[in-house]
Amino acid sequence: MAAMLDLLAVLLLQEGNTANPGFVGVARFFAAFLLILTIYIGALSFTYWISKEE
Amino acid sequence: MPIGDLNVPIIGKNVVIAVLVQSHILFAAFIIGAVLIAATSEYLGMVTKQPRYERFARSLTRFVVLLFASGAALAITFVLALVTLFPVFFSYLQNIFFWVFLVEAFMFLGQIIIVYAWYNVWDKLAYRKQLHVVFGLIAGFFGLMAMTMIDGVASYMLTPAEADAGNVARTFLNQTMVPLNMHRFVGNFSYAGFLIAGWGAWRYLRSTREDDREYYDWMGHWGLIWGFGFLILQPVIGYGYLKGIRESSPGAFNTIMLGEKSFLFLLLAIYLTIMSLAATAYFVHKLRFTVRPMETVRKMCVGALGFTALFTILNVIPADMNLIPQIGLTFLNGEDTQVPLGDMYPWKYIGLIGMMLVGFFVLALYMRATATGFRWGMASRWSQYALLVCAVTVFFTMITMGYTRETARRVDNNPGYLIYNCITLEQEIVSENCPAVVEGEGGERINTISGERVPEGGE
Numbered sequence: 001m002a003a004m005l006d007l008l009a010v011l012l013l014q015e016g017n018t019a020n021p022g023f024v025g026v027a028r029f030f031a032a033f034l035l036i037l038t039i040y041i042g043a044l045s046f047t048y049w050i051s052k053e054e
Numbered sequence: 055m056p057i058g059d060l061n062v063p064i065i066g067k068n069v070v071i072a073v074l075v076q077s078h079i080l081f082a083a084f085i086i087g088a089v090l091i092a093a094t095s096e097y098l099g100m101v102t103k104q105p106r107y108e109r110f111a112r113s114l115t116r117f118v119v120l121l122f123a124s125g126a127a128l129a130i131t132f133v134l135a136l137v138t139l140f141p142v143f144f145s146y147l148q149n150i151f152f153w154v155f156l157v158e159a160f161m162f163l164g165q166i167i168i169v170y171a172w173y174n175v176w177d178k179l180a181y182r183k184q185l186h187v188v189f190g191l192i193a194g195f196f197g198l199m200a201m202t203m204i205d206g207v208a209s210y211m212l213t214p215a216e217a218d219a220g221n222v223a224r225t226f227l228n229q230t231m232v233p234l235n236m237h238r239f240v241g242n243f244s245y246a247g248f249l250i251a252g253w254g255a256w257r258y259l260r261s262t263r264e265d266d267r268e269y270y271d272w273m274g275h276w277g278l279i280w281g282f283g284f285l286i287l288q289p290v291i292g293y294g295y296l297k298g299i300r301e302s303s304p305g306a307f308n309t310i311m312l313g314e315k316s317f318l319f320l321l322l323a324i325y326l327t328i329m330s331l332a333a334t335a336y337f338v339h340k341l342r343f344t345v346r347p348m349e350t351v352r353k354m355c356v357g358a359l360g361f362t363a364l365f366t367i368l369n370v371i372p373a374d375m376n377l378i379p380q381i382g383l384t385f386l387n388g389e390d391t392q393v394p395l396g397d398m399y400p401w402k403y404i405g406l407i408g409m410m411l412v413g414f415f416v417l418a419l420y421m422r423a424t425a426t427g428f429r430w431g432m433a434s435r436w437s438q439y440a441l442l443v444c445a446v447t448v449f450f451t452m453i454t455m456g457y458t459r460e461t462a463r464r465v466d467n468n469p470g471y472l473i474y475n476c477i478t479l480e481q482e483i484v485s486e487n488c489p490a491v492v493e494g495e496g497g498e499r500i501n502t503i504s505g506e507r508v509p510e511g512g513e
Contacts, residue, residue, distance in 0.1 A: 028065050029069075031064075031065050031069060032065070032072050032073050032076075035065075035069075035073040035077075036076045036077050036080075036453065039073070039077040039128070040077055040080050040081075040449075043077075043121070043124035044121070046124075047117060047120045047121045048117075050120060051116055051117060
Protein backbone atom coordinates (compact mmCIF):
# COMPACT_ATOMS: atom_id res chain seq x y z
CA MET A 1 0.00 0.00 0.00
CA ALA A 2 2.76 2.42 1.01
CA ALA A 3 4.76 1.56 -2.08
CA MET A 4 1.75 2.17 -4.27
CA LEU A 5 1.16 5.53 -2.65
CA ASP A 6 4.78 6.47 -3.30
CA LEU A 7 4.37 5.54 -6.94
CA LEU A 8 1.16 7.52 -7.23
CA ALA A 9 2.85 10.49 -5.61
CA VAL A 10 5.65 10.41 -8.15
CA LEU A 11 3.08 10.21 -10.91
CA LEU A 12 1.36 13.32 -9.65
CA LEU A 13 4.73 15.06 -9.33
CA GLN A 14 3.89 17.12 -6.33
CA GLU A 15 6.51 18.63 -4.15
CA GLY A 16 7.13 21.20 -1.44
CA ASN A 17 4.31 22.79 0.47
CA THR A 18 2.04 22.61 -2.56
CA ALA A 19 2.70 19.08 -3.40
CA ASN A 20 4.26 16.63 -1.10
CA PRO A 21 5.58 13.58 -2.91
CA GLY A 22 4.00 11.30 -0.34
CA PHE A 23 0.66 10.50 1.12
CA VAL A 24 -0.15 14.19 1.62
CA GLY A 25 0.37 15.03 -2.05
CA VAL A 26 -1.79 12.16 -3.23
CA ALA A 27 -4.50 12.96 -0.71
CA ARG A 28 -4.48 16.60 -1.81
CA PHE A 29 -4.87 15.65 -5.46
CA PHE A 30 -7.95 13.57 -4.77
CA ALA A 31 -9.29 16.11 -2.28
CA ALA A 32 -9.09 18.71 -5.07
CA PHE A 33 -10.87 16.43 -7.49
CA LEU A 34 -13.60 15.68 -4.97
CA LEU A 35 -14.03 19.37 -4.15
CA ILE A 36 -14.35 20.31 -7.83
CA LEU A 37 -16.94 17.59 -8.36
CA THR A 38 -18.84 18.67 -5.24
CA ILE A 39 -18.90 22.35 -6.19
CA TYR A 40 -19.79 21.57 -9.80
CA ILE A 41 -22.59 19.11 -9.16
CA GLY A 42 -23.79 21.09 -6.13
CA ALA A 43 -24.10 24.40 -7.98
CA LEU A 44 -25.71 22.83 -11.04
CA SER A 45 -28.21 20.87 -8.93
CA PHE A 46 -29.02 23.93 -6.85
CA THR A 47 -29.57 26.01 -9.98
CA TYR A 48 -31.86 23.36 -11.40
CA TRP A 49 -33.73 23.11 -8.10
CA ILE A 50 -34.42 26.84 -7.86
CA SER A 51 -35.51 27.07 -11.49
CA LYS A 52 -37.65 23.98 -11.97
CA GLU A 53 -40.87 25.37 -10.51
CA GLU A 54 -41.01 28.24 -12.97
CA MET B 55 6.15 37.30 8.70
CA PRO B 56 7.32 37.53 5.06
CA ILE B 57 4.70 38.60 2.55
CA GLY B 58 3.11 35.71 0.70
CA ASP B 59 4.00 33.10 3.29
CA LEU B 60 0.45 32.19 4.19
CA ASN B 61 -0.69 28.64 3.71
CA VAL B 62 -3.90 26.70 3.98
CA PRO B 63 -4.02 23.83 6.44
CA ILE B 64 -4.57 20.27 5.29
CA ILE B 65 -5.08 20.80 1.55
CA GLY B 66 -2.37 23.40 0.87
CA LYS B 67 -2.68 26.67 -1.02
CA ASN B 68 -2.13 25.37 -4.55
CA VAL B 69 -5.08 23.03 -4.22
CA VAL B 70 -7.25 25.95 -3.11
CA ILE B 71 -6.44 27.87 -6.29
CA ALA B 72 -6.82 24.77 -8.48
CA VAL B 73 -10.23 23.93 -7.04
CA LEU B 74 -11.58 27.46 -7.31
CA VAL B 75 -10.29 28.05 -10.83
CA GLN B 76 -11.30 24.67 -12.23
CA SER B 77 -14.78 25.03 -10.74
CA HIS B 78 -15.07 28.60 -11.98
CA ILE B 79 -14.02 27.75 -15.52
CA LEU B 80 -16.53 24.91 -15.72
CA PHE B 81 -19.28 27.47 -15.15
CA ALA B 82 -17.72 30.37 -17.05
CA ALA B 83 -17.09 28.30 -20.19
CA PHE B 84 -20.61 26.94 -20.06
CA ILE B 85 -22.13 30.41 -19.62
CA ILE B 86 -20.19 31.94 -22.53
CA GLY B 87 -21.05 29.03 -24.83
CA ALA B 88 -24.65 28.75 -23.66
CA VAL B 89 -25.42 32.46 -24.09
CA LEU B 90 -24.32 32.34 -27.73
CA ILE B 91 -26.12 29.04 -28.37
CA ALA B 92 -29.30 30.46 -26.78
CA ALA B 93 -29.10 33.68 -28.80
CA THR B 94 -28.55 31.72 -32.02
CA SER B 95 -31.46 29.41 -31.14
CA GLU B 96 -33.71 32.37 -30.48
CA TYR B 97 -32.76 33.79 -33.87
CA LEU B 98 -33.48 30.44 -35.56
CA GLY B 99 -36.84 30.32 -33.77
CA MET B 100 -37.63 33.74 -35.17
CA VAL B 101 -36.64 32.73 -38.70
CA THR B 102 -38.07 29.19 -38.84
CA LYS B 103 -41.13 29.84 -36.62
CA GLN B 104 -40.49 26.56 -34.83
CA PRO B 105 -41.55 27.02 -31.20
CA ARG B 106 -39.01 24.52 -29.80
CA TYR B 107 -36.15 26.96 -30.52
CA GLU B 108 -37.90 29.66 -28.53
CA ARG B 109 -38.66 27.31 -25.63
CA PHE B 110 -35.07 26.09 -25.62
CA ALA B 111 -33.53 29.58 -25.82
CA ARG B 112 -35.67 30.89 -23.00
CA SER B 113 -35.07 27.92 -20.68
CA LEU B 114 -31.34 28.02 -21.33
CA THR B 115 -31.19 31.76 -20.70
CA ARG B 116 -33.05 31.35 -17.41
CA PHE B 117 -30.59 28.66 -16.39
CA VAL B 118 -27.65 30.88 -17.33
CA VAL B 119 -29.05 33.82 -15.36
CA LEU B 120 -29.38 31.64 -12.28
CA LEU B 121 -26.04 29.92 -12.77
CA PHE B 122 -24.25 33.23 -13.21
CA ALA B 123 -24.17 33.76 -9.44
CA SER B 124 -22.22 30.54 -8.86
CA GLY B 125 -19.70 31.32 -11.59
CA ALA B 126 -19.22 34.91 -10.41
CA ALA B 127 -18.93 33.94 -6.74
CA LEU B 128 -16.19 31.45 -7.59
CA ALA B 129 -14.36 34.08 -9.67
CA ILE B 130 -14.35 36.58 -6.82
CA THR B 131 -13.34 33.93 -4.29
CA PHE B 132 -10.53 32.88 -6.60
CA VAL B 133 -9.18 36.43 -6.92
CA LEU B 134 -9.42 36.84 -3.14
CA ALA B 135 -7.51 33.58 -2.65
CA LEU B 136 -4.88 34.63 -5.17
CA VAL B 137 -4.34 38.02 -3.52
CA THR B 138 -4.10 36.37 -0.11
CA LEU B 139 -1.99 33.33 -0.93
CA PHE B 140 0.17 34.62 -3.80
CA PRO B 141 0.44 38.39 -3.21
CA VAL B 142 3.89 38.86 -4.77
CA PHE B 143 2.90 37.01 -7.91
CA PHE B 144 -0.48 38.73 -8.16
CA SER B 145 1.06 42.16 -7.61
CA TYR B 146 3.52 41.45 -10.40
CA LEU B 147 0.73 40.25 -12.68
CA GLN B 148 -1.42 43.26 -11.83
CA ASN B 149 1.43 45.60 -12.73
CA ILE B 150 1.90 43.99 -16.12
CA PHE B 151 -1.79 43.63 -16.90
CA PHE B 152 -3.42 46.62 -15.21
CA TRP B 153 -5.31 47.71 -18.32
CA VAL B 154 -6.25 44.20 -19.26
CA PHE B 155 -7.72 43.48 -15.82
CA LEU B 156 -9.58 46.79 -15.93
CA VAL B 157 -11.15 46.01 -19.30
CA GLU B 158 -11.92 42.49 -18.09
CA ALA B 159 -13.80 43.87 -15.08
CA PHE B 160 -15.95 46.13 -17.27
CA MET B 161 -16.65 43.36 -19.78
CA PHE B 162 -17.77 41.19 -16.89
CA LEU B 163 -20.03 43.99 -15.65
CA GLY B 164 -21.43 44.51 -19.15
CA GLN B 165 -22.14 40.81 -19.49
CA ILE B 166 -24.05 40.70 -16.20
CA ILE B 167 -26.16 43.73 -17.07
CA ILE B 168 -27.03 42.57 -20.59
CA VAL B 169 -27.71 38.93 -19.68
CA TYR B 170 -30.15 39.98 -16.95
CA ALA B 171 -31.78 42.58 -19.19
CA TRP B 172 -32.03 40.04 -22.02
CA TYR B 173 -33.95 37.58 -19.88
CA ASN B 174 -36.05 40.23 -18.18
CA VAL B 175 -37.41 41.84 -21.36
CA TRP B 176 -38.23 38.55 -23.09
CA ASP B 177 -41.99 39.18 -23.07
CA LYS B 178 -41.72 42.92 -23.42
CA LEU B 179 -39.80 42.60 -26.68
CA ALA B 180 -41.85 39.66 -27.99
CA TYR B 181 -42.86 41.72 -31.01
CA ARG B 182 -39.39 43.16 -31.54
CA LYS B 183 -37.60 39.87 -31.74
CA GLN B 184 -34.67 41.10 -33.79
CA LEU B 185 -33.81 43.65 -31.14
CA HIS B 186 -34.15 40.99 -28.47
CA VAL B 187 -31.79 38.63 -30.28
CA VAL B 188 -29.27 41.47 -30.46
CA PHE B 189 -29.41 41.65 -26.64
CA GLY B 190 -28.33 38.00 -26.50
CA LEU B 191 -25.56 38.48 -29.03
CA ILE B 192 -24.22 41.51 -27.16
CA ALA B 193 -24.24 39.52 -23.91
CA GLY B 194 -22.27 36.80 -25.73
CA PHE B 195 -19.86 39.38 -27.09
CA PHE B 196 -19.16 40.79 -23.61
CA GLY B 197 -18.53 37.27 -22.34
CA LEU B 198 -16.11 36.58 -25.18
CA MET B 199 -14.27 39.84 -24.54
CA ALA B 200 -13.93 39.03 -20.83
CA MET B 201 -12.52 35.63 -21.82
CA THR B 202 -10.15 37.27 -24.31
CA MET B 203 -8.76 39.55 -21.61
CA ILE B 204 -8.10 36.73 -19.16
CA ASP B 205 -6.62 34.61 -21.96
CA GLY B 206 -4.00 37.32 -22.44
CA VAL B 207 -3.00 36.86 -18.81
CA ALA B 208 -3.20 33.05 -18.80
CA SER B 209 -1.20 32.69 -22.01
CA TYR B 210 1.42 35.13 -20.74
CA MET B 211 1.96 32.93 -17.69
CA LEU B 212 2.98 30.06 -19.98
CA THR B 213 4.65 31.95 -22.82
CA PRO B 214 5.63 35.41 -21.56
CA ALA B 215 6.69 37.91 -24.20
CA GLU B 216 10.23 39.19 -23.88
CA ALA B 217 9.06 42.74 -23.47
CA ASP B 218 9.05 45.23 -20.64
CA ALA B 219 6.04 45.34 -18.37
CA GLY B 220 4.68 48.58 -19.85
CA ASN B 221 4.48 47.20 -23.37
CA VAL B 222 0.82 46.17 -23.23
CA ALA B 223 0.58 45.14 -26.87
CA ARG B 224 3.46 42.69 -26.68
CA THR B 225 2.67 41.28 -23.26
CA PHE B 226 -1.01 40.88 -24.14
CA LEU B 227 -0.42 39.54 -27.64
CA ASN B 228 2.18 37.03 -26.53
CA GLN B 229 2.95 33.93 -28.60
CA THR B 230 0.06 31.71 -27.49
CA MET B 231 -2.62 34.32 -26.78
CA VAL B 232 -4.41 33.96 -30.13
CA PRO B 233 -4.34 30.14 -30.34
CA LEU B 234 -5.43 29.83 -26.69
CA ASN B 235 -8.30 32.22 -27.31
CA MET B 236 -9.37 30.30 -30.42
CA HIS B 237 -9.07 27.01 -28.56
CA ARG B 238 -11.30 28.28 -25.76
CA PHE B 239 -13.76 30.04 -28.10
CA VAL B 240 -14.41 26.81 -29.96
CA GLY B 241 -14.21 24.76 -26.77
CA ASN B 242 -16.95 26.80 -25.08
CA PHE B 243 -19.45 25.85 -27.79
CA SER B 244 -18.39 22.23 -27.78
CA TYR B 245 -18.49 21.91 -23.99
CA ALA B 246 -21.84 23.69 -23.61
CA GLY B 247 -23.26 21.72 -26.56
CA PHE B 248 -22.33 18.34 -25.10
CA LEU B 249 -23.72 19.30 -21.68
CA ILE B 250 -26.99 20.45 -23.28
CA ALA B 251 -27.14 17.15 -25.21
CA GLY B 252 -26.56 15.24 -21.98
CA TRP B 253 -29.27 17.18 -20.20
CA GLY B 254 -31.68 16.61 -23.09
CA ALA B 255 -30.94 12.87 -22.93
CA TRP B 256 -31.47 12.73 -19.17
CA ARG B 257 -34.81 14.53 -19.44
CA TYR B 258 -35.86 12.41 -22.42
CA LEU B 259 -35.28 9.24 -20.45
CA ARG B 260 -37.38 10.56 -17.57
CA SER B 261 -40.20 12.11 -19.63
CA THR B 262 -43.51 10.35 -20.06
CA ARG B 263 -45.50 13.01 -21.92
CA GLU B 264 -45.33 12.77 -25.69
CA ASP B 265 -44.61 16.47 -26.27
CA ASP B 266 -41.82 16.42 -23.69
CA ARG B 267 -40.25 13.36 -25.27
CA GLU B 268 -40.29 15.07 -28.66
CA TYR B 269 -38.79 18.26 -27.24
CA TYR B 270 -36.00 16.58 -25.27
CA ASP B 271 -35.19 14.24 -28.14
CA TRP B 272 -34.73 17.34 -30.28
CA MET B 273 -32.69 19.04 -27.54
CA GLY B 274 -30.23 16.12 -27.43
CA HIS B 275 -29.81 16.37 -31.19
CA TRP B 276 -29.40 20.16 -31.12
CA GLY B 277 -26.82 20.05 -28.33
CA LEU B 278 -24.84 17.35 -30.09
CA ILE B 279 -24.66 19.35 -33.32
CA TRP B 280 -22.96 22.14 -31.36
CA GLY B 281 -20.85 19.79 -29.27
CA PHE B 282 -19.54 17.55 -32.03
CA GLY B 283 -19.49 20.27 -34.70
CA PHE B 284 -17.06 22.37 -32.69
CA LEU B 285 -15.15 19.42 -31.25
CA ILE B 286 -13.84 18.42 -34.68
CA LEU B 287 -12.29 21.87 -35.11
CA GLN B 288 -10.24 21.47 -31.94
CA PRO B 289 -7.34 19.24 -33.12
CA VAL B 290 -6.07 21.74 -35.68
CA ILE B 291 -6.39 24.68 -33.26
CA GLY B 292 -4.80 22.62 -30.49
CA TYR B 293 -1.91 21.84 -32.84
CA GLY B 294 -1.37 25.57 -33.40
CA TYR B 295 -1.47 26.16 -29.65
CA LEU B 296 1.07 23.42 -28.91
CA LYS B 297 3.30 24.74 -31.70
CA GLY B 298 3.31 28.14 -29.99
CA ILE B 299 4.20 26.55 -26.65
CA ARG B 300 7.02 24.53 -28.24
CA GLU B 301 8.55 27.63 -29.82
CA SER B 302 8.29 29.92 -26.79
CA SER B 303 8.48 27.59 -23.80
CA PRO B 304 10.19 24.38 -24.91
CA GLY B 305 10.58 23.13 -21.35
CA ALA B 306 6.83 23.29 -20.82
CA PHE B 307 6.18 21.58 -24.16
CA ASN B 308 8.58 18.76 -23.31
CA THR B 309 6.93 18.27 -19.93
CA ILE B 310 3.47 17.69 -21.35
CA MET B 311 4.29 16.05 -24.67
CA LEU B 312 7.51 14.10 -24.10
CA GLY B 313 8.23 14.14 -20.38
CA GLU B 314 6.62 13.08 -17.13
CA LYS B 315 3.15 14.28 -18.06
CA SER B 316 2.99 13.02 -21.63
CA PHE B 317 0.34 10.48 -20.65
CA LEU B 318 -2.04 13.45 -20.58
CA PHE B 319 -2.09 13.51 -24.40
CA LEU B 320 -3.07 9.84 -24.44
CA LEU B 321 -5.83 10.63 -21.93
CA LEU B 322 -7.08 13.37 -24.24
CA ALA B 323 -6.97 10.96 -27.19
CA ILE B 324 -9.08 8.49 -25.20
CA TYR B 325 -11.65 11.22 -24.45
CA LEU B 326 -11.75 12.22 -28.13
CA THR B 327 -12.25 8.59 -29.11
CA ILE B 328 -15.17 8.17 -26.71
CA MET B 329 -16.89 11.40 -27.77
CA SER B 330 -16.38 10.87 -31.51
CA LEU B 331 -17.60 7.28 -31.46
CA ALA B 332 -20.59 8.07 -29.23
CA ALA B 333 -21.59 11.06 -31.38
CA THR B 334 -21.22 9.19 -34.68
CA ALA B 335 -23.13 6.18 -33.31
CA TYR B 336 -25.91 8.59 -32.27
CA PHE B 337 -26.02 10.05 -35.78
CA VAL B 338 -26.24 6.58 -37.33
CA HIS B 339 -29.11 5.68 -35.00
CA LYS B 340 -30.94 8.94 -35.60
CA LEU B 341 -30.89 8.49 -39.37
CA ARG B 342 -33.45 5.71 -38.94
CA PHE B 343 -36.02 8.32 -38.02
CA THR B 344 -35.81 10.74 -40.92
CA VAL B 345 -39.16 11.87 -42.28
CA ARG B 346 -38.05 10.81 -45.75
CA PRO B 347 -36.15 7.48 -45.74
CA MET B 348 -32.41 8.07 -46.32
CA GLU B 349 -30.97 4.59 -46.33
CA THR B 350 -27.97 5.46 -48.51
CA VAL B 351 -26.96 8.32 -46.25
CA ARG B 352 -27.33 6.04 -43.24
CA LYS B 353 -25.12 3.38 -44.80
CA MET B 354 -22.48 6.02 -45.54
CA CYS B 355 -22.65 7.05 -41.89
CA VAL B 356 -22.12 3.44 -40.82
CA GLY B 357 -18.97 3.44 -42.95
CA ALA B 358 -17.94 6.75 -41.38
CA LEU B 359 -18.38 5.17 -37.93
CA GLY B 360 -15.87 2.50 -38.93
CA PHE B 361 -13.38 5.10 -40.12
CA THR B 362 -13.91 7.14 -36.95
CA ALA B 363 -13.02 4.05 -34.91
CA LEU B 364 -9.95 3.44 -37.06
CA PHE B 365 -8.60 6.99 -36.85
CA THR B 366 -9.39 7.64 -33.19
CA ILE B 367 -7.89 4.34 -32.05
CA LEU B 368 -4.74 5.27 -33.98
CA ASN B 369 -4.44 8.25 -31.63
CA VAL B 370 -4.45 6.20 -28.43
CA ILE B 371 -1.67 3.79 -29.40
CA PRO B 372 1.31 4.57 -27.13
CA ALA B 373 4.77 5.14 -28.63
CA ASP B 374 6.41 2.47 -26.48
CA MET B 375 5.60 0.11 -23.65
CA ASN B 376 6.80 2.55 -21.01
CA LEU B 377 3.22 3.67 -20.45
CA ILE B 378 3.18 5.35 -17.06
CA PRO B 379 6.45 4.35 -15.42
CA GLN B 380 5.65 6.28 -12.24
CA ILE B 381 3.05 3.72 -11.24
CA GLY B 382 4.78 0.74 -12.75
CA LEU B 383 2.82 0.59 -16.00
CA THR B 384 5.85 -0.63 -17.93
CA PHE B 385 5.78 -3.80 -19.97
CA LEU B 386 8.14 -5.75 -22.24
CA ASN B 387 11.34 -3.77 -21.54
CA GLY B 388 9.51 -0.43 -21.49
CA GLU B 389 11.12 2.22 -23.67
CA ASP B 390 13.08 -0.38 -25.64
CA THR B 391 9.90 -1.87 -27.06
CA GLN B 392 8.49 0.43 -29.69
CA VAL B 393 4.82 -0.07 -30.47
CA PRO B 394 3.94 -0.20 -34.19
CA LEU B 395 1.83 2.80 -35.30
CA GLY B 396 2.53 4.51 -31.98
CA ASP B 397 4.73 7.43 -33.07
CA MET B 398 3.38 10.97 -33.14
CA TYR B 399 4.67 11.42 -36.69
CA PRO B 400 3.08 10.33 -38.95
CA TRP B 401 0.51 8.12 -37.22
CA LYS B 402 -1.10 10.48 -34.73
CA TYR B 403 -1.19 13.24 -37.31
CA ILE B 404 -2.98 10.84 -39.66
CA GLY B 405 -5.31 9.88 -36.82
CA LEU B 406 -6.18 13.45 -35.88
CA ILE B 407 -6.58 14.71 -39.45
CA GLY B 408 -8.57 11.61 -40.39
CA MET B 409 -10.82 12.05 -37.37
CA MET B 410 -11.51 15.64 -38.39
CA LEU B 411 -12.22 14.83 -42.04
CA VAL B 412 -14.53 11.93 -41.23
CA GLY B 413 -16.18 14.12 -38.58
CA PHE B 414 -16.93 16.82 -41.15
CA PHE B 415 -18.21 14.19 -43.57
CA VAL B 416 -20.59 12.55 -41.12
CA LEU B 417 -21.79 15.88 -39.78
CA ALA B 418 -22.50 17.10 -43.32
CA LEU B 419 -24.57 13.96 -43.99
CA TYR B 420 -26.42 14.37 -40.72
CA MET B 421 -27.14 18.05 -41.39
CA ARG B 422 -28.50 17.10 -44.80
CA ALA B 423 -30.84 14.63 -43.11
CA THR B 424 -31.77 17.27 -40.55
CA ALA B 425 -32.89 19.57 -43.36
CA THR B 426 -35.47 16.96 -44.41
CA GLY B 427 -36.67 16.52 -40.83
CA PHE B 428 -36.81 13.82 -38.15
CA ARG B 429 -39.64 12.08 -36.37
CA TRP B 430 -38.96 13.17 -32.80
CA GLY B 431 -39.63 11.26 -29.60
CA MET B 432 -38.75 7.83 -31.01
CA ALA B 433 -35.06 7.59 -30.11
CA SER B 434 -33.87 4.50 -28.29
CA ARG B 435 -32.50 4.53 -24.76
CA TRP B 436 -29.03 3.57 -26.02
CA SER B 437 -28.81 6.65 -28.22
CA GLN B 438 -29.52 8.77 -25.14
CA TYR B 439 -26.86 6.93 -23.16
CA ALA B 440 -24.42 7.93 -25.91
CA LEU B 441 -25.29 11.58 -25.28
CA LEU B 442 -24.86 11.14 -21.53
CA VAL B 443 -21.45 9.55 -22.11
CA CYS B 444 -20.44 12.58 -24.21
CA ALA B 445 -21.53 14.96 -21.41
CA VAL B 446 -19.55 13.13 -18.74
CA THR B 447 -16.50 12.79 -21.00
CA VAL B 448 -16.46 16.49 -21.90
CA PHE B 449 -16.34 17.32 -18.17
CA PHE B 450 -13.22 15.17 -17.77
CA THR B 451 -11.74 16.67 -20.94
CA MET B 452 -12.16 20.17 -19.53
CA ILE B 453 -10.48 19.46 -16.20
CA THR B 454 -7.71 17.39 -17.79
CA MET B 455 -6.91 20.14 -20.28
CA GLY B 456 -6.98 22.80 -17.54
CA TYR B 457 -4.62 20.66 -15.48
CA THR B 458 -2.35 20.13 -18.51
CA ARG B 459 -1.93 23.85 -19.22
CA GLU B 460 -1.15 24.69 -15.62
CA THR B 461 1.11 21.71 -14.92
CA ALA B 462 3.13 22.47 -18.07
CA ARG B 463 4.81 25.29 -16.13
CA ARG B 464 6.08 22.87 -13.51
CA VAL B 465 8.85 21.80 -15.95
CA ASP B 466 9.75 18.74 -13.90
CA ASN B 467 9.49 20.91 -10.79
CA ASN B 468 12.99 22.24 -11.24
CA PRO B 469 11.71 24.82 -10.63
CA GLY B 470 7.94 25.02 -11.11
CA TYR B 471 6.86 28.39 -12.43
CA LEU B 472 3.89 30.68 -11.91
CA ILE B 473 5.12 32.76 -14.85
CA TYR B 474 7.35 30.66 -17.09
CA ASN B 475 11.03 31.51 -16.61
CA CYS B 476 10.02 34.47 -14.43
CA ILE B 477 8.35 33.71 -11.10
CA THR B 478 8.65 30.37 -9.35
CA LEU B 479 5.93 28.61 -7.38
CA GLU B 480 7.63 29.91 -4.24
CA GLN B 481 7.06 33.43 -5.64
CA GLU B 482 10.76 34.04 -6.19
CA ILE B 483 11.57 36.22 -9.16
CA VAL B 484 14.12 34.61 -11.46
CA SER B 485 15.59 37.89 -12.55
CA GLU B 486 18.02 36.65 -15.19
CA ASN B 487 15.23 35.29 -17.34
CA CYS B 488 12.30 37.41 -16.32
CA PRO B 489 10.74 39.12 -19.32
CA ALA B 490 9.93 42.21 -17.27
CA VAL B 491 13.64 42.71 -16.52
CA VAL B 492 15.30 44.41 -19.51
CA GLU B 493 18.71 45.64 -20.51
CA GLY B 494 19.29 49.34 -19.83
CA GLU B 495 21.25 51.68 -22.07
CA GLY B 496 24.47 51.04 -20.18
CA GLY B 497 23.99 47.27 -20.26
CA GLU B 498 22.63 47.15 -16.71
CA ARG B 499 19.55 45.06 -15.98
CA ILE B 500 16.47 47.01 -14.88
CA ASN B 501 13.26 45.71 -13.37
CA THR B 502 10.69 47.64 -15.38
CA ILE B 503 8.10 47.30 -12.66
CA SER B 504 10.04 48.78 -9.76
CA GLY B 505 12.40 50.80 -11.99
CA GLU B 506 15.36 49.57 -9.94
CA ARG B 507 18.57 47.99 -11.13
CA VAL B 508 18.71 44.24 -10.74
CA PRO B 509 21.95 43.06 -9.14
CA GLU B 510 23.87 40.19 -10.69
CA GLY B 511 22.47 36.82 -9.78
CA GLY B 512 19.02 37.88 -8.62
CA GLU B 513 16.93 40.60 -7.09
